[in-house]
Amino acid sequence: MPERSASAEFRAGVAAELPLLFGVVPFGLIFGVLGLAAGLPGWAVVAMSSIILGGSSQVVFAQLWGAQVPPAVITATVGVVNLRHALYSASMARYLRDLPLRWRLLLAYLLTDEAYAAAIERFANGPETPARHFFLLGTGLTLWVGWQLSTLAGVLVGAAIPASWSLDFSIALTFIALLAPALRRRSECVAAAVAAIAALALQGLPHKLWIIAAALAGMGAGMLARRLDRREAE
Structure with missing residues (x-):
């Protein structure tokens, strides 16, 4: 070729x-x-x-x-x-x-x-x-x-x-439209769910810091869920 x-x-x-x-x-x-x-x-x-x-x-x-x-x-x-x-x-x-x-x-x-x-x-x-x-x-x-x-x-x-x-x-509608089609694995769903719950629970934080906290919580939960998925696959 x-x-x-x-x-x-x-x-x-x-x-x-x-x-x-x-x-x-x-x-x-x-x-x-x-x-x-x-x-x-x-x-x-x-x-x-x-x-x-x-x-x-x-x-x-x-x-x-x-x-x-x-x-x-x-x-x-x-x-x-x-x-x-x-x-x-x-x-x-x-x-x-x-x-x-x-x-x-x-x-x-x-x-x-x-x-x-x-x-x-x-x-x-x-x-x-x-x-x-x-x-x-x-x-x-x-x-x-x-x-x-x-x-x-x-x-x-x-x-x-x-x-x-x-x-x-x-x-919010734009991000939901972008996010929903990408949620295919269990770890991705867990990450999105934890981030959403954290965002609602931490609304009282000053200076909109709940955005950073929710993002970190979601990433941490997603990584943990991914490791569990790999262990189950083994």
Whole structure:
């Protein structure tokens, strides 16, 4: 089988990512609207999609900003939400470690949920070709463009929505829609249930610290349940 050129790898990455935009674009629209509803200026909402480039963490940021939570707590919460990106990085590191630093920095920036989901199959099971990193470049750039445009569209739409319309409820609905299809293993269900219970029980904590506490409780419960599942399988 002949090796694909850099342009062919890039086009294949774009093609692999395009179907995932059907879920990304509505989320970007919602974030654009919610960012304005939280009191952020339009330029800041759009800039966040380039600087943070993480849908769930951006929504959490907007929610905490609107609640006037201290910056240190916002930073810590966004960091916890984005911890999953470290797992993506560890998974991809062996395929990208021989690239120049400039390439690794660029691809690390573009390594989002959807870009990783579209690219990992190519890297794990595809041929080891010199230009295969262009596949990840294609998936990442496609996601980046779609996210920026959908956020901008959300800001433009949100500017026409009266401030009296409360859109906070859509945050919870968005996360439920994202979470529910991913709950397949028992450990995942346990993690979600424990996090939900902890979030309700710890509402009295100051500065919205219940978000961090619930996330840590859910991760701990999920890890414990996963270990029990492995022991039972043995």
